[in-house]
Amino acid sequence: MSSCLEVEHSPIFVNGPIIVGAGPSGLSVAACLSNQGVPSVILERTNCLASLWQKRTYDRLKLHLPKHYCELPLMKFPKKFPRYPSKQQFISYIESYAARFNIKPVFNQTVEKAEFDVVSGIWKVKTQDSVYTSKWLVVATGENAEPVVPDIPGLKNFTGPVIHTSAYKSGSEFSNRMVLVVGCGNSGMEVCLDLCRYNALPHMVVRNPLHVLPRDLFGLSSFGIAMTLLKWLPLKLVDNLLLLLANSSLGNTDRFGLQRPKTGPIELKNATGKTPVLDVGAISFIQSGQIRVTQAVKEITKKGAKFVDGQEMEFESIILATGYKSNVPDWLEEDSFFTKEGMPKTPFPNGWKGYNGLYTVGFTRRGLLGTAFDAVKIAEDITGQWMKSNGPLCGNICSSCIIHLHFNKS
Template identity: 70%
Template sequence: MEVSLDLCRYNAIPYMAVRNTVHVLPREMFGFSTFGIAMALIKWFPLWLVDKFLLLVANFILGNTDQVGLRRPKTGPIELKNVTGKTPVLDVGALSLIKSGEIKVMEGVKEITGNGAKFMDGQEREIDSIILATGYKSNVPTWLKGCDFFNKDGMPKTPFPNGWKAEKGLYTVGFTRRGLLGTASDAVKIARDIARQWRPNDSCSNSHVILLKET
């Protein structure tokens, strides 16, 4: 959505193909960060109740996003983030342009034509440029050999919150699929583990610490 927003601000006419469901939340609620509110509530309330609250407020502020082609998943936003790593989209202005028609939401691309694209609803448009927002995945197994700590998808086999330490001084940061909070949790545990092993008179010549961060 942010890419379409930037394009629209520079007088382009973006067509945004949305193939999957997505949670769109306001960037702020009641003057506070939406994620900040969510993380604070999780300390006191069950996850399902926090998700229900977030969706209730989001629908009040943003309206029903299904009506503009942005279908919400059945799973709540924070639960979905914990299970799949899929982060909710925070609206920074794109939704108002979608509602006004300046950003056009399409169901999906059926085929690429000689001068543009044909969409799933049968519409065909001339397109100057196509941006593939395909996401990313970990490529650790392609370059880290002789280590059984990661699965074939490049993620630690040991689930959160214990997937931060491997063997031979290898630490992993940011593979939790829990955003910055998960990364912070890993970083604190690694710092404490290194501190426990440190001895002022020990030689560090044979010590190696590798930090891997998923980007």
């Protein structure tokens, strides 16, 4: 039976896994494999490493969690970096990481289709230029591959600029403008905060309940406090303690139009992947009225918006802080392991391995910590199979040393 992958190009056989995506996820797997002497090929659709960070993030972005929770396997952040590294510092870390493990992705290669050939037991991955084949395929495009643009009635009729946060760089472009920010997650909050610093007038749309926690408590990160408490206390009790501390620090957010969900922040994160907002100053601007909270949008008009509560306002710009989604269904011919939304059907911590040599990394909804966790497991699993076929390159390779190296980062 013929396949659309049967093109003029001679297939390029990879004696190791094909990794799709040169972000932190793909680089983590490649580094762990390289550390064990296992080759791999990374296919990246853009011309750079970590393109989401380099091309689709705003200038003032910093890591939301302390750096030691965001390290990739086998390499720490430089000691001179602050607790919350900046965008540029993180990019420099990524570039140093790739250099250390001699990772050289094949850039400008958009994967158009990937499918498993049952007869040969081989994955065939087609880009616009070539066909790559391998026994293993690592999907490392992650859960944030494509911007989500909601279908808001009337959005196409708006006469002013409409951009997604993936295209937002700085509030300097919106100085003294009335701006509607659709979305109230970490990106929406930080964009509003950035707009205020350039004397813009942001109105933030809040459709659903959300948890807002202070990024730091008593000089320590809220996330770190939660992780420590979870070692000793039940999850629900930790959630209650976090909310008690958050209310004492930020006040009752309900009065600002930011109602909290009934489920606690950690429990909600584990169940749905919905991340609590870590406040870096936006709440004080909401309190002062510099950031105004609005209800859901009913309709966008030519010069503004109508809201579900009956209000109507004029705006000069609209920013969509509406998140990202997976693009796996667009190119992967596989419907048993992934959902139609492009997420693994098996939840964390067991969603890293599929069938027929298929692996996934960057889909845990647990940030870079989840990425590192899965990358270590994937590399260990592939290394064991690869050695049976190729033999170890040295005499002291241990099947568990990747995990030891990760957690004892030398």
